[in-house]
Amino acid sequence: MIVLHGSPVSVYTAKLRIALHAKGLAFVEREPEGGYRSAAWRERQPTGTIPALEIDGVLLAESEAIVEYLEDTHPTPSLLPGTPLQRAQARFLARFHDLHLEPRVRALFALVRDGARTPAQVQAAAAALQERVDLLARLARPGPFLAGTGLTVADLGMTVSVPLGAMLLDALGQALRLPPALQSWLDAAQIHPAVAAGLAPWRPATDRWLTTAFVPTVAP
Template sequence: MAGTEFRVYATPVSVYSCKLRLALALKGLQWREVEPPGGYGSAPYRAIVAQGTVPALVHDGAVLAESDAIIEYLDEIGAGPLLLPGGPQARARARALSRFIDTRLEPAVRALFPFVGSDGAVPEATRATLSGQMDRFAAIVGPGPYLSGQSPGLPDCGFWAVAAVLETLNRALALDLAMRWPTLAGDDLPECADHLRAYRTALAGWAAARGAPT
């Protein structure tokens, strides 16, 4: 993809921004990352990205939102190695895993955010919902090391990002949750390790700013 620029709108602690960074890194792509002008969801940013969400990709005259759509677009234009496996069944399974992470696991993790730095305890119902989604996820993943098969792919990027958030919240809220998943193989990939380390640092800073232990 020589001669084309990938401009990414992202924020430091956004789980979906991290997901896209990991995908871009796995693809071996170079990109220019900028924060949304005026801040996340602002009118100036919505003038560029109508959804007002992060991440967003600007490439070849197109403005694209939603991390899965962006990553599949990169696959379709031949930008780096494919992050969806070959074969319709394998691709469907990878998409289903990614969808579960985005719509079941991540919202259950995000429900913990309001309690970081607060005096209130995490309600038992919130803990139970998260525990249930963690159990369901553990039941549908394969033996690893990657969710997509023998190489890292779309669902791995989302999973590694969400797992980093949960690790941070587990410490910040003293939840003592037992992690129920395979080895976080992203930490062993040179192209991803630095991005995951930087993301954990950003998350720790966010938690510390709210007075939570990190």
């Protein structure tokens, strides 16, 4: 039995949950005992991050490595498009998410929790994320999925981080502008059964987190 170690509120857990649903795989989900920052979790998963996939007692971390493992072991349905170049482009977009777009979303968490944030800090963080979203619109030609007609590795993290970025910016009084092609992509992606199933635990958990974590700006 596949065990997904993660958390309902975690972006990268949601990314993998979508992949597991897309592959039609049965799995159970567990939160690390004591939380993913605990010594007990680091004992099991030395880098301390979630998600990790447990297969036959072996724990595998790093979402991209896990997605590749799933693709190797369960090639159908594939999360990669047809030609080697298209496959490389899909992998490029997956890495663009992890390395260049998601960190700009992650930067918003600290601002949401910080009542001493300044308008300049918020505007700078919003502009930084907007720049990456606009870049994504230039890099991908949604059709309607980011790397063509079907769901691929390119969509997994983006279907979590782009809505999350919009939610966090909204809490901060800013708006994320999605170029029309990306709005069509998001509309199509969010009703894909694997994406909807993967996001189902994530969305209410994130709404709850935002309600409790948000600190209104305090006057200096």
